[in-house]
Amino acid sequence: MNREDFPLISNSDIAYLDNAATSQKPKCVIDAVNDYYNNINANPHRGTYKLSEEATKKLTEARENVRRFINARMSNEIIFTKNATEAFNLIAYSYGLENVNEGDEIVLSIMEHHSNLVPWQMVSSAKNAKLKYLYVDDNYEIFESELSKITDKTKIVAITYVSNVTGVVNDVRKIVKLAHEKGAIVVLDATQAVAHVKIDQQKIDADFVVFSGHKMYAPMGVGVLYGKEKLLENMNPFIYGGDMIEYVYEENATFAALPERFEAGTQNVGAIVGLSKAIDYLEKIGFDNIEKYENELLEYTKQELKKLDFVETYYPSNDNHYGIISFNVKGVHAHDASSILNSYDVCVRSGNHCAQPFLRKLGLESTVRMSISFYNTKEDIDKMVVALKKVNDIFGKYVR
């Protein structure tokens, strides 16, 4: 549905099935960014002239829109970053290094993307803290008993809402509740969830929530860090420089209040304006409609892939699953499969999906990953299936 809103694919035969990597952008978002640069652009917070005031207003409105979108309590809990990776690094440096000490434990799921994993390795190594992983069962879900790894020693739990490899949805509310009982804080990676399901921060109650704009129909170059006010208030800045200060003397400086303290330098206001428009666009379509359509398309994909006995899939057997299917064509390296799919105008990802520890644990070297959006159609899936048959033909001839 709504494919006509997306200029890049509306009149093209491309089956764009790499939405977990980045989504295409609707015309209204592209127009909003253009309008910003055509009519509004100035450096926010600095000028005393009308344009700068207008740019500041856009930035402020966007922040409030993000707050409302994820139902956070206050807009000063919303920090704009370059991307999700920068947001995780901000938490690791400004919270992790200050609050994790020798002998403490950091618990993370084995399915974390490198961006919510490698920063915690840095903290663990700098502070001599232990990393503990929550492993998955045969259904790619975290074992119930694994949760006992969250103990009084745990300071941080890093968990993704939706796996970017299997599409499995984690029971984040339960994990947050458990972590809070043990006195730990939770860093929630909502990157793969935010375009598919309504995020209600006050219900989930995670301490930090991170997502990027570009996977939810907004431009590249903007990420969001939500942090609880009482935590952010007590954190040191991550990046130092202009716009994040109060007074600067020759030897030292005092820092601005939230949220500017964490937004040093000129922000990507154009992308932030685009993000705000993408939120309006998503809400206009409605998450109920998005979930219904995408789930149906995912179910169709599963049924079609089941008919291909040469395809091996890696997704949960229940409905605890959003938008992503990883698979392999038996005997064919994922890179070859995706390369052949490309020659049929089918765009999918192949490799380890920035989740090397997870793939290693699953005993896989690489997978092909297809990931859907509401603008995909059954025709896109059918094109992929035709191309997969071709993959099998090409390789089948030479297998001895």
Next chain:
Amino acid sequence: MEELDIYNELVMEHALNSRNKKELEHFDSCELGHNPNCGDEIKIELKLSEDKKRIEEMSFTGHGCAVSQASASIMIDTLRGKTLEEAKEIILIYLKMIRREEITKEEEVKLQDAVAFKNISNMPARVKCALLAWHTLESMIK
């Protein structure tokens, strides 16, 4: 469908049924090549002649796509029996070809079957696959 040309009989036979994919009983050096983007990993084993001037035998093991597997296998066929100096020269010709630089007819002959990867430069995402084994060997004999 020009991209499918790379999956020709020569490349596929080397990719799926290579006799160079094995471990050597005795070798002088061995090196692991890794492409972190796609997870491809290739181990090259190299056995030199007694005077250490000539490649007597080579083999590869590991996992990767058809392009990386076949380019390793074909490299071994091309360079087996060559002196280290000749091998270095051929590696440079191969790298030039992949970078789309002009190579002479004479140079092309020296590449033997490795010429099969000439058009890989039209597939930027696969260039690294075609280079993995060659870069690995280059660092072993430089």
